[in-house]
Amino acid sequence: MKHASLSADNHARRMILAVVSLLFCCTLVRGQIEPPAAPVPDFTKPNPCKTPAGQKPNFADRVKCAKHIYDKLTAKDGFRVVIGSVAPGSSLAGGVGYGWRKPNPNWQLQFDTSARVSIKKYWEIDGNLRLTKTSSSTTAPVDLSSLKINIYGFVKDMPRIDFFGLGPNSREEDRAVFHYREAVIGTDISTPVNRALDIGGAVEGIWPDLIRIANPTVTSVERKYTEATAPGLTSQPPYFHVAAFANLHSRGQEEARKLEYIFAYHAYQDLGDHQFSFRRFNADLRNKFSFADKNEIRLRARVSLSETRVGQRVPFYLMETLGGSNISGDDTLRGFRDYRFRDRDFALLQVEYLRALWGPIDFIAFYDTGKVAPSISRFDEGRLRHTYGLGIVVVPRRLDNILFRFYVALGSGEGSHTYLGGGLTGRANRLFR
Helix, strand or coil: CECCHHHHHHHHHHHHHHHHHHHHHHHHHHHCCCCCCCCCCCCCCCCCCCCCCCCCCCHHHHHHHHHHHHHHHCCCCEEEEEEECCCCCCCCEEEEEEEEEECCCCEEEEEEEEEEEECCCCEEEEEEEEEEECCCCCCCCCCCCCCEEEEEEEEEEEEEEEECCCCCCCCHHHCEEEEEEEEEEEEEEEEEEECCEEEEEEEEEEEEEEECCCCCCCCEHHHHCCCCCCCCCCCCCCEEEEEEEEEEECCCCHHHCCEEEEEEEEEEEECCCCCCCEEEEEEEEEEEEEECCCEEEEEEEEEEEEECCCCCCCCHHHCEEECCECCCCCECCCCCCCCCEEECEEEEEEEEEEEEEECCEEEEEEEEEEEEECCHHHCCCCCCEEEEEEEEEECCCCCCCCCEEEEEEECCCCCCEEEEEECCCCCCCCCCC
16 A cells, blocks of 8 residues: 555656547547548438427427437537546546547547546546448448457546455445556457457556545545455556457347357456466356347346466455446446455346336346355355346437436345446447456
């Protein structure tokens, strides 16, 4: 744990400078290409926020008007409003983003950057340059993915993340918090092998930082835990991260696929202390089954397994979590608090039933079951956790990018867990993060 505030400030400045440098380089790239022509306004398209004289707008008219305003504020090109969340527990965050797109005979370029801050003082700076190989073939199937490359960087600061200890039997009364800041610069690539299989990988530099919480009234991790019970508590080295993945999927556009199985292998190399290098295997299996026109069943199974050599450990701040949402915003055991269970390995199964109610509004009922474990040989230890609940989600038809969700989850034995908020919007669509 870094105790000197000056050292932490210098570390933060270096991380922010690295990401800002990436954004500057992306701006130079745009300067080397001809900017896209300004769109010609379509004066024939009616404004949904204007109703004919003498006519009162109904509920559907107001919804169309709200969507029109939302689309204008969050337009992909130029400056835009960014809303959503920095991380689970950050509350509502907002800021400004900027983006541009450039078609090209060989490569399509897309640049997005944003900065946001939440009312709980979480903040994030994010930038991404995507290059998509355009096909010269006029007979290539439209659902065949293209070669994609992302060059990205971000800095994320999260003043309060819950930590309950390690293992499947951690207790809610052992809760402590830590202040975590992370900077990442990297590139990823994905290329199609055939209509049903994409392969790719990523290379990243990761700079984690645990910042000491000076407030004596706060139960911080460094006051309640030790290096033995929270590996990585006293030192956070930089990492070199390499990953490879295979994506087996059904035909169709990425957002509407009925089947998608992603298998990934990660290697994290500790570049400082040489005590926290580890490898990780992830599997994320998704299936969607539609029936009776307006009904859909979604199944998702996830497994994560970590391994280390003798003398090496996995730092607690890079371990996977179950409970509420994880640090990436993915739903896990929704009846528990965010980050409730943490360890080297986990297994999770989720079943969701969606019923279309009106437009993009769906009723959702779900069931989650899973657990964490210190190793694959010890998965039989501790209880298997179960949660269930229901609510509503706002999601474009057949797509997965949820714009808004409200649910109440039960079954944890630790009270109900209610979630109300939007999805994570404004960030670039990278392959690994």
